[in-house]
Amino acid sequence: MLDPYLLFLGDTTLPGSDKTAAGLVQWRPELCLGQHRLPGCGVDVGLPDMTPAVAHERGARTMVVGVVNVGGHLPPHWIASIVEALDAGLDVAAGLHQRLADIPEVREAATRSGRTIHDVRQPTRPFAPGTGAPRSGKRILTVGTDCVVGKKYTALALEREMRRRGIDADFRATGQTGLMIAGRGVVIDAVIADFISGAAEWLSPAATADHWDVIEGQGALNHPAYAGVTLGLIHGSQPDVLVLCHEPVRPNILGLDYIIPDLATCIAMNLDAARLTNPQARVAGISINTSRMSAEAAALARRQIAEETGLACADPIRDGVGDIVDAILRPGVD
Amino acid sequence: MLDPYLLFLGDTTLPGSDKTAAGLVQWRPELCLGQHRLPGCGVDVGLPDMTPAVAHERGARTMVVGVVNVGGHLPPHWIASIVEALDAGLDVAAGLHQRLADIPEVREAATRSGRTIHDVRQPTRPFAPGTGAPRSGKRILTVGTDCVVGKKYTALALEREMRRRGIDADFRATGQTGLMIAGRGVVIDAVIADFISGAAEWLSPAATADHWDVIEGQGALNHPAYAGVTLGLIHGSQPDVLVLCHEPVRPNILGLDYIIPDLATCIAMNLDAARLTNPQARVAGISINTSRMSAEAAALARRQIAEETGLACADPIRDGVGDIVDAILRPGVD
Numbered sequence: 178m179l180d181p182y183l184l185f186l187g188d189t190t191l192p193g194s195d196k197t198a199a200g201l202v203q204w205r206p207e208l209c210l211g212q213h214r215l216p217g218c219g220v221d222v223g224l225p226d227m228t229p230a231v232a233h234e235r236g237a238r239t240m241v242v243g244v245v246n247v248g249g250h251l252p253p254h255w256i257a258s259i260v261e262a263l264d265a266g267l268d269v270a271a272g273l274h275q276r277l278a279d280i281p282e283v284r285e286a287a288t289r290s291g292r293t294i295h296d297v298r299q300p301t302r303p304f305a306p307g308t309g310a311p312r313s314g315k316r317i318l319t320v321g322t323d324c325v326v327g328k329k330y331t332a333l334a335l336e337r338e339m340r341r342r343g344i345d346a347d348f349r350a351t352g353q354t355g356l357m358i359a360g361r362g363v364v365i366d367a368v369i370a371d372f373i374s375g376a377a378e379w380l381s382p383a384a385t386a387d388h389w390d391v392i393e394g395q396g397a398l399n400h401p402a403y404a405g406v407t408l409g410l411i412h413g414s415q416p417d418v419l420v421l422c423h424e425p426v427r428p429n430i431l432g433l434d435y436i437i438p439d440l441a442t443c444i445a446m447n448l449d450a451a452r453l454t455n456p457q458a459r460v461a462g463i464s465i466n467t468s469r470m471s472a473e474a475a476a477l478a479r480r481q482i483a484e485e486t487g488l489a490c491a492d493p494i495r496d497g498v499g500d501i502v503d504a505i506l507r508p509g510v511d
Numbered sequence: 512m513l514d515p516y517l518l519f520l521g522d523t524t525l526p527g528s529d530k531t532a533a534g535l536v537q538w539r540p541e542l543c544l545g546q547h548r549l550p551g552c553g554v555d556v557g558l559p560d561m562t563p564a565v566a567h568e569r570g571a572r573t574m575v576v577g578v579v580n581v582g583g584h585l586p587p588h589w590i591a592s593i594v595e596a597l598d599a600g601l602d603v604a605a606g607l608h609q610r611l612a613d614i615p616e617v618r619e620a621a622t623r624s625g626r627t628i629h630d631v632r633q634p635t636r637p638f639a640p641g642t643g644a645p646r647s648g649k650r651i652l653t654v655g656t657d658c659v660v661g662k663k664y665t666a667l668a669l670e671r672e673m674r675r676r677g678i679d680a681d682f683r684a685t686g687q688t689g690l691m692i693a694g695r696g697v698v699i700d701a702v703i704a705d706f707i708s709g710a711a712e713w714l715s716p717a718a719t720a721d722h723w724d725v726i727e728g729q730g731a732l733n734h735p736a737y738a739g740v741t742l743g744l745i746h747g748s749q750p751d752v753l754v755l756c757h758e759p760v761r762p763n764i765l766g767l768d769y770i771i772p773d774l775a776t777c778i779a780m781n782l783d784a785a786r787l788t789n790p791q792a793r794v795a796g797i798s799i800n801t802s803r804m805s806a807e808a809a810a811l812a813r814r815q816i817a818e819e820t821g822l823a824c825a826d827p828i829r830d831g832v833g834d835i836v837d838a839i840l841r842p843g844v845d
Contacts, residue, residue: 249705274703309735309767366705369608371583373704373739398742401643401788405707405743412735433643435787453769454735 198243249274272353307374314384377413532577583608606687641708648718711747
């Protein structure tokens with residue numbers, strides 16, 4: 178994907194639905210030139226507003242669809258904006274289940290303008306079934322008590338902190354936003370079901386003994402819709418270390434009538450699953466998302482969870498992930 | 512798919528790789544007219560050998576690729592046989608991950624002859640993510656301690672025995688062979704990973720209170736390659752009753768260096784998983800595959816497993832599934 182990017186936000190109004198745009202602005206600000214919003218848009222990632230034509234004039238190379246919706250489909254009234262961007266000379270990238278390249282108007286505009294469409298959610302290669310064979314190198318996987326709880330952010334923060342300490346660490350993207358941030362990876366929820374763990378094995382291949390892959394987790398084992406993806410990703414990743422991501426003030430799975438189990442139960446579920454393919458797997462820490470809590474409540478939750486679980490606990494944004502990296506690097510004793 | 516069928520066995524030599532052909536002969540003998548084998552073929556499903564031209568003359572309508580291989584690809588030297596069948600006036604059906612319709616020679620032959628290609632493993636509709644919302648009707652899911660252990664056979668035998676007793680029961684196919692036998696279903700391992708449980712919810716929809724769906728299981732929770740598919744299928748199926756399928760003389764996952772856990776562990780794993788979406792789920796019985804055991808050893812294993820687990824235990828082929836159906840219909844007491 179050629180940069181810099183124009184981030185398309187459409188006319189979305191749902192807070193949080195701009196997670197791809199927000200993730201790019203957070204982790205790759207140097208690649209983000211502007212945002213393009215339609216009338217009525219209710220989100221703002223803090224970049225100058227500009228049309229595709231103006232963005233192209235200022236040097237933008239790709240318009241990124243920066244919002245996601247459940248089901249991964251493009252609202253039909255956004256097609257004109259995609260076509261406009263292609264005609265203005267921009268490539269277009271999106272991470273939907275639906276392929277932009279399958280929309281006739283979009284395909285025609287790309288042909289006409291000679292621009293490229295990047296459907297980053299679509300696997301670009303076939304995978305083999307997983308083998309479960311042990312491999313060298315060290316791997317961290319972020320897991321969660323729900324979706325949208327900080328698994329990508331935590332993995333990116335761990336990579337940054339480990340690299341700061343001179344450790345050889347690589348973030349491994351498994352979602353469309355992570356892939357756009359990292360520029361590589363595999364969108365694991367878009368892989369054919371038979372190949373989930375095989376794709377995860379491909380994503381974090383054998384490495385030198387002191388190399389760490391920091392793999393972005395997906396879904397949750399206690400999630401009735403997505404646990405299959407989570408389990409295949411755990412098995413294929415063969416993590417040495419798990420970091421559990423959790424929002425303390427969230428009682429239920431987002432949007433569903435399912436209570437999130439207590440942390441001890443979630444830790445045990447994930448550990449049991451991981452130990453099938455890596456008997457030495459351990460949970461090193463809890464990454465909490467306290468964005469909806471006061472500073473006092475966040476600090477209290479951090480202390481309580483550390484005490485309750487006996488594990489390092491931190492909010493990567495408020496506290497950094499130094500304590501969790503310390504715990505990751507301490508040899509396992511459980 | 513138009514019947515009757517000519518079953519294509521290629522030149523396969525691996526025992527068990529003819530499972531699609533064998534399943535059709537076992538469960539739909541009235542649809543199977545002949546078999547077509549290439550020189551060197553080492554399997555035999557007991558039907559008259561005939562060429563596509565002769566089969567067409569005798570009334571066959573579809574040639575079914577009746578063998579499967581790991582990875583789901585067609586050996587290139589079989590393409591000529593597929594083309595020959597189409598040119599002889601037969602439709603062709605296959606359950607590979609690879610689409611026959613994507614092979615240029617096959618596509619051209621189908622166009623030329625006006626025949627139809629059935630790539631039954633390919634989902635023919637989009638699915639939504641699972642919701643986990645409770646639904647009416649009763650559901651049985653067969654689960655296993657490994658692949659190729661009798662989950663499809665057991666589910667079909669349960670449907671037959673329940674219908675014999677006047678119970679309103681429907682087999683729900685989740686694999687390519689099951690789908691060809693039933694004429695409907697969804698090949699769950701070919702669904703996009705995000706939609707495994709959603710596809711399972713679609714497959715066994717809400718029904719009347721006394722209706723039973725008997726859902727064919729896939730993979731195993733203790734399988735390092737396929738557990739994600741298994742878990743999504745369990746969650747989406749919301750089974751009231753699980754039947755665990757097991758081969759007593761198999762120590763390891765087929766082809767992999769993974770020991771199969773003891774039955775108590777497998778029962779607990781599957782129950783824990785099922786209770787996320789159906790807290791009333793119970794295991795009613797153990798279906799054993801004793802095909803590689805003597806009658807004496809099989810009888811002993813049956814007694815020992817029944818004693819060890821406290822559950823009904825039977826080999827559907829040697830013993831029938833009457834005892835297991837009795838246990839299914841007994842109200843749960845655990």
